[in-house]
Amino acid sequence: MSAPTAEPAPGSEPLVTVEALARGFAGVPAVRRVSFTVGAGEIHALCGHNGAGKSTVVKMLSGQLAPDAGRILLDGKPVALRNRQAAQRLGVALVDQELSVVPALTVLENMQLGDIDAGFFKRRRAALRRCREVLDDMGLDRVRPDQPVAALSMGERQLVEIAKALSQRARVVILDEPTATLSEAESRRVFAAVRRVAARGCAVVFVSHRLSEVLELCDTVTVLRDGRDVATRPAAGLTVDGLIVTMLGEAPHRLEATRRPDPDLTHALRIGGLHVPGRLDGFTLTARAGRIYALAGQLGSGASDVLRALAGLHPQATGSVELRDRSVPFRDPVGAARAGIAFVSNDRKGEGLFLGKSVAGNLVATRLDRLGAGGLVGAGRERRTARSLAGLAGLPADRLADPVLALSGGNQQKVFVGRSLGRDDVHVLLLDEPTRGVDIGGRAAIHRLLRDAADAGLVVVFASTELEELLELGDVILTMRDGRVVSTYDGGANGAALMRDMTEGKDAA
Amino acid sequence: MTTTDGLTSPRPATAGASRRRGRPGAPAVAFVALMVVLVPIAVTTDRFLTLDNARAILASTALVGIAAIGATLVMIAGSAVSLAASQTATVVAMVFLATLDRGLVVATLLAVLCGVVVTAVQGFAVGYWEANPIVLTIAAGFAIGGGSVWFSGGTPVNAASGDYDVLNATPLGLPLAVYVLLLLAVLAEAVLRRTTAGRRMYLVGENRAAARAAGLPVGRVTVVAWTFSGLCLAISGVFLAAFNTSATTNLGGTLTLDAIAAVLVGGTAIAGGKGSALRTLGGALLISVIADVLLLRGYSTGAQILVKGVLVLAVVVLVHLRGPRGSR
Incomplete structure (x- = not known):
């Protein structure tokens, strides 16, 4: 100019x-x-x-x-x-x-x-x-x-x-x-x-x-x-x-939902006025079971802070969160997990997998208390659970004993996501950058897993900076910038609109 | 394109494969090499291959071994080491001896309670408040040591009755403490492998941030590990009291470092996440055998300590620093 x-x-x-x-x-x-x-x-x-x-x-x-x-x-x-x-x-x-x-x-x-x-x-x-x-x-x-x-x-x-x-x-x-x-x-x-x-x-x-x-x-x-x-x-x-x-370039292909969103709100995740000082300013959303909610935002937009606050990992979060009409505690990751919220961090190595442990050990890591009675872990039950989870997550069964470190990025991410699948006490799956550092094939497989999880009746919420991913997977897309929601698209989103919201805010539209 | 620059680790599959082939090799080779040197020296040592000597080795392993079993859990759970073990054992011994006039059972219970509470409180600070275990236990060691001086008035605490003698029994020619050591080692191994609490210790030790993000009860797991360690320390302190029949403020001696040495020689990872109670037992026995050989061959106490130090150093360099995450 x-x-x-x-x-x-x-x-x-x-x-x-x-x-x-x-x-x-x-x-x-x-x-x-x-x-x-x-x-x-x-x-x-x-x-x-x-x-x-x-x-x-x-x-x-x-x-x-x-x-x-x-x-x-x-x-x-x-x-x-x-x-x-x-x-x-x-x-x-x-x-x-x-x-x-x-x-x-x-x-x-x-x-x-x-x-x-x-x-x-x-x-x-x-x-x-x-x-x-x-x-x-x-x-x-x-x-x-x-x-x-x-x-x-x-x-x-x-x-x-x-x-x-x-x-x-x-x-x-x-x-x-x-x-x-x-x-x-x-x-x-x-x-x-x-x-x-x-x-x-x-x-x-x-x-x-x-x-x-x-x-x-x-x-x-x-x-x-x-x-x-x-x-x-x-x-x-x-x-x-x-x-x-x-x-x-060209518009990506969507992975469509195979089931109607739950009309009944008793299984919903209700988030009201979620606030994190300096990061997130009043995030409100009622997320229905069976749908995938996509938070679109660059670094610092607050998208990832929504997920961390819900998982109990933000020490300064305030607001109200209800899941299945029960209040979810804040600042308490143990309480959030007990309420049925599973979190998949964007830092797979630092805050996700137990890298020195085997694939099987990682798959059962968060459900040890369900593998036996009286605080004991049943060996047979542990083996069977690991095998069935590997099947669910699309991991080769002959790699269960391998250290998780030896897997490719895509398979590591399957282990990370798979750990929260197939359990009746997990109702919400939160994922921050679900396919970061994952190759094309692994990416499609992870997307399939998330769609299947939603179809099985979970609320799925993920944050991503990748337009294709947001458009392919999100049933509802919320664009975020500077700690606020810019727009909510319940269908009808396109890449240009998302990118404008994420980079310029509403005024530029 | 999902690959963001710098996030892709270079060929994780091949790196893992070569590590799987290479890494367990180094400790195994070191162990074989040690045996090649140690076994001929040991069997040619006069009076080494006698029943009495075997008993002596086991007896000298017992007290350090019991404390080391507890320290193993603390280290696996990622709390590194407690540097207050000697002081804790000393206070436990004093409480035991001073309360013996109320009978053996009451005295033992009071002493064990004392050791468990003092150690569990430290575990609470480490687990829930993220206190640095090294700094915390140095401070706690001073406080507990001060407590023992205050409790004893600086003079030896003598047994308030002769009931302690039951603990010095030697069924089948072995001190009672040896049986307790074996029992505790097997129990700890079972806890680590087949209970929710034990398995979570490995996870918390392996990656505390991941355990937290996964909603695992990091604080509670840490407290359980320290409580078990407190129990082991207390048992060790009670046997120490019974054996010595009186307790001075430095009764605990070098227990702290001896226990840590046994855990490290057993191959438990100093950064947490890996280890085994039975291997700690092996580590404790190995140290005792070497000390015994040196003693029988007429070397001084100084030489024994020197060799023990070199052994720990070798293990730390060979096993711990070579591991993928050992140098953290």
Whole structure:
């Protein structure tokens, strides 16, 4: 919009050229083939929804990941970015999604941190002067170099982070979701700083979920989908809706419910005014047995906080939860489980499976008290239960004795979900990112499991950032942003509407 | 595309497979190597292969072994170790001796109650308030040790009657404590393998956050483990009192570290989630056998302690630090 159009002069080399980059993880391609160029003075956006390959491209550009194929050129010369230091030496600076400034250190100390040019004996006066210049450049005239970063606002910290990148004489600045945690006013200051950076002749790569800010700030947009660049266009001619359509591709196929939702509300989960300070602001929902409820929201939207609060894992949650007309206690995971709520965390390794135990041991872990009388665990009953659960979850029976660690991501997730299946005392299944780190085949199988669980009469509520998953599985979809529900779709949702709600809120619609 | 960058672990299947082949190998090899060295030395040691010596080994294992069985449950349940074992056993011994004038049964019950309550309270703080067990038990050790000085006035507590002698009986030539040790080891193993509480100890120790998120009663499981440990410590303290007939404030001696050594040599994971009471029994016996061989060969007490330390060190390096999660 107001940004200077900085088309590279005809004939001159672009500052950054990315040529046919590819990279996979454990055989699963994350980036298949991505090419684009960024000229000096250009602000270039990378867009795409979760899993499109943005972060992987950023990691390769900043030297954190080596490409499997393709190459990166600076000033037309191929470069090998072996690590972040090597990238920094060549003038490529990354401002990360997560802030890497150290709150306990001063602004100056933070700028010198990780700076390969900072000598062991620092010439303090020169460094101070340089720091002052960079801060002024950033519009941070109220920030002093000797101030501890802890005293600054989040926006100012983000700006210091950008200033740090600049103070290291970067020519290519990569910003990965720099405004995700910032207020509107703070975002403005970051934009102004980014424009100044570009005006000085840097090439800027800007990654963001917020499409309207992408269109406002950037000169060119490259859209990634399924690890490929599907379009590169000047931002001037684009609209948010047009961008969303490009990001989505074709509409996914739904996994339809085979049974009517329970008309009777006696088996329902009623959530009233669920509140978590700073995270969730008054979430209300009556969820019927037999239906799948999808919470659509990016990180920090509150979607995952709804699930954690219901599972008793949020120490500050308030509100009211009733299941089958019985009140469910808050802040008490044991009480929530006893009431019939099972939770599948998005952190399968840290907060899900018992990694040192066998598949069978994991499958029966939460129902040991049902395998015998008087606190005893019957060996025969344990074996039979594990075998029948493996059948239910679609796990090969000959792997029951294997350590769960030896399974693929998809099978591990089947164990995690399967642990809560087939029991008459579980009425609600909560899942946070049910198919994170799961391959395509495993994903379809997990979706089938969830549909079967709903058909068996459970209330299923899941949170996801993935549009296909939300559309394929959700009977009712609630979009969330900034701790509130934006819209509720009882049928008739489409990807464009969901994405607009998740990224822009209602006002942009 | 469901794969988000960095979340996919690199080839979990092959990593697991190679671990399955490789990992149990190291402790097994170490055990065989130890036996290759130990057995020839032991059998060629004068007076080692005698009935009396076998009895001596078992008798010297009993008190440490009983305490170690309890410590095994605490370690499996993820509470690491209690560093207050010696002090607890000392206080239990004093209570037992001082109350013997009310008869053996009353004195034993009071002493056991004392040990169980003192230890269960620590378990409560660890289980429900997430107290750090090491720091907590160092503090508790000081408090309990102070309690024993206050209780005894700093002078030895003598037996208030001669009833304790029943506990020094030696049916079939073995001290009663040896039978109690074997009984407790079998009981603890059964609890660990075939009861809800025992099985949950493994789960809580393996991954406390996962156990919590799954709605398992993490606090209660921890308290049960510590209570059982308190019971074992109390029994050990009562036998200690009966054997010594009087109790000074340092009666417990090196019980704390000896018990931990037996648990570690038995291969229980210091970070929790893995282990066995019967293997702890084996660990305790192994330490006793080595000490016995050194004693028979005329080495000093210092040499015995040194060798015990080296053995524990070797086990920790070979077994615990090599495990996939042992270095946590």
